[in-house]
Amino acid sequence: MKPVRIGLLGLGTVGSGVVRLLERNRxxxxxxxxxPVQVVRALVRDPRKARDLGGARPELTTDPAEVAGAPDIDxxxxxxxxxxxxxxxxxxALRAGQFVVTANKDVMAEYGxxxxxxxxxxxxxxxxxxxxxxxxxxxxxxxxxxxxNRIQSVLGIVxxxxxxxxxxxxREGMSFDDALREAQRLGYAEPDPRNDxxxxxxxxxxxILASIGFLSRITPADVYTEGIGSIGPRDIEHGRRLGxxxxxxxxxxxxxxxxxxxxxxxxxxxxHPLAAVSGSLNAIFVTGDAVGETMFYGRGAGDMPTASxxxxxxxxxxxxxxxxxxxxxQRPEAAPYWPGTVLQCTCYHDKxxxxxxxxxxxxxxRLTVVxxxxxxxxxxxxxxxxxxxxxxxxxxxxxxTGTAEIxxxxxEVVERRMEEALATLRRLPEVRAVESRIRIEx
Amino acid sequence: MKPVRIGLLGLGTVGSGVVRLLERNRxxxxxxxxxPVQVVRALVRDPRKARDLGGARPELTTDPAEVAGAPDIDxxxxxxxxxxxxxxxxxxALRAGQFVVTANKDVMAEYGxxxxxxxxxxxxxxxxxxxxxxxxxxxxxxxxxxxxNRIQSVLGIVxxxxxxxxxxxxREGMSFDDALREAQRLGYAEPDPRNDxxxxxxxxxxxILASIGFLSRITPADVYTEGIGSIGPRDIEHGRRLGxxxxxxxxxxxxxxxxxxxxxxxxxxxxHPLAAVSGSLNAIFVTGDAVGETMFYGRGAGDMPTASxxxxxxxxxxxxxxxxxxxxxQRPEAAPYWPGTVLQCTCYHDKxxxxxxxxxxxxxxRLTVVxxxxxxxxxxxxxxxxxxxxxxxxxxxxxxTGTAEIxxxxxEVVERRMEEALATLRRLPEVRAVESRIRIEx
Numbered sequence: 001m002k003p004v005r006i007g008l009l010g011l012g013t014v015g016s017g018v019v020r021l022l023e024r025n026r027x028x029x030x031x032x033x034x035x036p037v038q039v040v041r042a043l044v045r046d047p048r049k050a051r052d053l054g055g056a057r058p059e060l061t062t063d064p065a066e067v068a069g070a071p072d073i074d075x076x077x078x079x080x081x082x083x084x085x086x087x088x089x090x091x092x093a094l095r096a097g098q099f100v101v102t103a104n105k106d107v108m109a110e111y112g113x114x115x116x117x118x119x120x121x122x123x124x125x126x127x128x129x130x131x132x133x134x135x136x137x138x139x140x141x142x143x144x145x146x147x148x149n150r151i152q153s154v155l156g157i158v159x160x161x162x163x164x165x166x167x168x169x170x171r172e173g174m175s176f177d178d179a180l181r182e183a184q185r186l187g188y189a190e191p192d193p194r195n196d197x198x199x200x201x202x203x204x205x206x207x208i209l210a211s212i213g214f215l216s217r218i219t220p221a222d223v224y225t226e227g228i229g230s231i232g233p234r235d236i237e238h239g240r241r242l243g244x245x246x247x248x249x250x251x252x253x254x255x256x257x258x259x260x261x262x263x264x265x266x267x268x269x270x271x272h273p274l275a276a277v278s279g280s281l282n283a284i285f286v287t288g289d290a291v292g293e294t295m296f297y298g299r300g301a302g303d304m305p306t307a308s309x310x311x312x313x314x315x316x317x318x319x320x321x322x323x324x325x326x327x328x329x330q331r332p333e334a335a336p337y338w339p340g341t342v343l344q345c346t347c348y349h350d351k352x353x354x355x356x357x358x359x360x361x362x363x364x365x366r367l368t369v370v371x372x373x374x375x376x377x378x379x380x381x382x383x384x385x386x387x388x389x390x391x392x393x394x395x396x397x398x399x400x401t402g403t404a405e406i407x408x409x410x411x412e413v414v415e416r417r418m419e420e421a422l423a424t425l426r427r428l429p430e431v432r433a434v435e436s437r438i439r440i441e442x
Numbered sequence: 443m444k445p446v447r448i449g450l451l452g453l454g455t456v457g458s459g460v461v462r463l464l465e466r467n468r469x470x471x472x473x474x475x476x477x478p479v480q481v482v483r484a485l486v487r488d489p490r491k492a493r494d495l496g497g498a499r500p501e502l503t504t505d506p507a508e509v510a511g512a513p514d515i516d517x518x519x520x521x522x523x524x525x526x527x528x529x530x531x532x533x534x535a536l537r538a539g540q541f542v543v544t545a546n547k548d549v550m551a552e553y554g555x556x557x558x559x560x561x562x563x564x565x566x567x568x569x570x571x572x573x574x575x576x577x578x579x580x581x582x583x584x585x586x587x588x589x590x591n592r593i594q595s596v597l598g599i600v601x602x603x604x605x606x607x608x609x610x611x612x613r614e615g616m617s618f619d620d621a622l623r624e625a626q627r628l629g630y631a632e633p634d635p636r637n638d639x640x641x642x643x644x645x646x647x648x649x650i651l652a653s654i655g656f657l658s659r660i661t662p663a664d665v666y667t668e669g670i671g672s673i674g675p676r677d678i679e680h681g682r683r684l685g686x687x688x689x690x691x692x693x694x695x696x697x698x699x700x701x702x703x704x705x706x707x708x709x710x711x712x713x714h715p716l717a718a719v720s721g722s723l724n725a726i727f728v729t730g731d732a733v734g735e736t737m738f739y740g741r742g743a744g745d746m747p748t749a750s751x752x753x754x755x756x757x758x759x760x761x762x763x764x765x766x767x768x769x770x771x772q773r774p775e776a777a778p779y780w781p782g783t784v785l786q787c788t789c790y791h792d793k794x795x796x797x798x799x800x801x802x803x804x805x806x807x808r809l810t811v812v813x814x815x816x817x818x819x820x821x822x823x824x825x826x827x828x829x830x831x832x833x834x835x836x837x838x839x840x841x842x843t844g845t846a847e848i849x850x851x852x853x854e855v856v857e858r859r860m861e862e863a864l865a866t867l868r869r870l871p872e873v874r875a876v877e878s879r880i881r882i883e884x
Binding site: 021022024025028029031032129135136137140141143144145146147148149150215271273276277288289290291292293294295296297298299302304305307308309310311312314315316346348 | 463464466467470471473474571577578579582583585586587588589590591592657713715718719730731732733734735736737738739740741744746747749750751752753754756757758788790
């Protein structure tokens, strides 16, 4: 059988992981691919840099045209990360008819429509299991195995950095800053951690999952995004007493024909399957109208887990490529059922996105107030005037500072009213600060 | 596009669920299948029986030849369950070139080789996601998404009946008999529960998972099988004190080129992701050399979860069928890369199965002994003579009966030696009974 000739874009942590895993498991990979799989060339910035490639010796190049669009490359594996120049290379490769396997959440989330259009135009396919959830199989199961369901919701812990930080805060009572510094020291967080802790990374992954789940394009701009920076140990303590744990959740839900998509810290019950997902692990909890609740759990990052997904896609894409060759190179226009086709664009619909202001949630709030009679009633009054009904409320004085802490939990209320109530609360002279706000899910 | 004409074998709980789900979600199913999907005929025992089919009116027949092998049926969905006549019909359908989607673990576990051979001979495909884990996507993720891994182990909670019983025993302190009776009353257990409580059902599912994971055929005869009947509330209490919970685990592992496959009750740590899988839920915990630990969780049975998997397969099989038609009906001999081909036989190897006697485990034991001085030392001595080293031991007297309970936990030991030690212990006059034995995993 003719070998599949792969060109790599990027040979960093994930790229060299892909090369090493292919070397190590070549036998099982080629049994399933049905053909020899060769990494013939890799685009790198510095060809002289030392790399552990497990004995493989791909040709190294600094010229992207030697990979994307190169006539001797059948399949391009893109593991550069980031938007540019990855997007440009992916589009070039697809338009030239090369199959593309990518781990790039940024490109797929922001420019998925362009990528699928380029694949269609070039008669090629793009496979992107590794773009969400690292090693966890989720894109294909959601597109294929659960394909007969109307997906109702997707709840994901899809960012390992924030989950690590929140787990340390929960287990050790650490502050956010201390937990972040530890995560940075251990390499779980970047020197500039904003992409993770502000929820941006999770929002991109959610855009991909929501687009697949609801068969309608969701981009990161559609995702309401809040980070974990304002969560304190007191919030975690209050949550524990109420039977909850805090997670940065990526939530997408279809209700009454509209899609809501949001990333924010959320309390979930301790008995929820997502509550046990700790440290840098990831999990995606999918509810479908037929399957009910289902969850996919594993390592959401790292060289080998990501390489597992990339090479799983390489196997599938290699089979699809081999089939086309055997049948004389027909393009998908002539045969819309190629193996990888269901993995291409499935945004058949154009469903409206529900603005965050119209989303209904329950909320936990923690305020610092002046410790004087009547403050609790005043806070409760403001909430009541805005239609926010209170389920629990707890006031704890702090004699040292002459302030008190008010922690409260609301019943379900539309965000718009909650925001109005918060704006009024912030203007009250008795309210020193709205310290944190955590929505409640599940 | 030409419709896909489906014939159902069986129209019981799962069969009518398939029909209802297709009626309800026809739009999303046909978008993905790329063709109209019609259930045109169903084999039933009694055509006059009342059935809720959500408004669908397939032709009913009592003649299997009107479905399996019938020239106007493209795809056969087998939801009869059990070995015969399901096996016969499946083989007939495949040999006649019909694609088959089946939920049948018995046929796939016992006769998988014959089924795949019939598919090959007939130029057809068999899809069987629903045969393990009900609605949980596991067959395709294991074959495809995780295809680049060397699978190291599969640990499954794959029988909802026993998981329900053990959960009730754990949470409410119920006896096995009471929990079983409750499960029977609620319809979670059959009037004759042996297939579930003795581990037979789980062993069949494990045979399928192990064959896929290790690329080598494992049949139920290769699976060491023990049920949950001897577990008592005392065992669960001891386990809890040691930080464990008990589950009926289906375990397959490859070590040093040999495969071990076994179903038995096992203690797992409370923090293990499988520990939180309670009630009638299922989960499969897969460890691969690249992906690390990953878990698939959801409803392992029920009409709608099973229909979710069946119709997910129907979508995939329909696409494969449509592609063949478009390309002029080529058979897989000419093109071994058809979409469904990787879902066919992947038992490329013939790896040895490690006999249970050679498997190494840690074990918890509970004995009833005569309450007299020196018995504990006697028991410990027998274990020591057989090379079984003790990690914990606890003796509790029962003054009312003049007996004592000994609960102990061993270090790792090969089963053969453990069995020899147990045989000797059972012969000791001081030992009234070896009440229970639970291996420890994770």
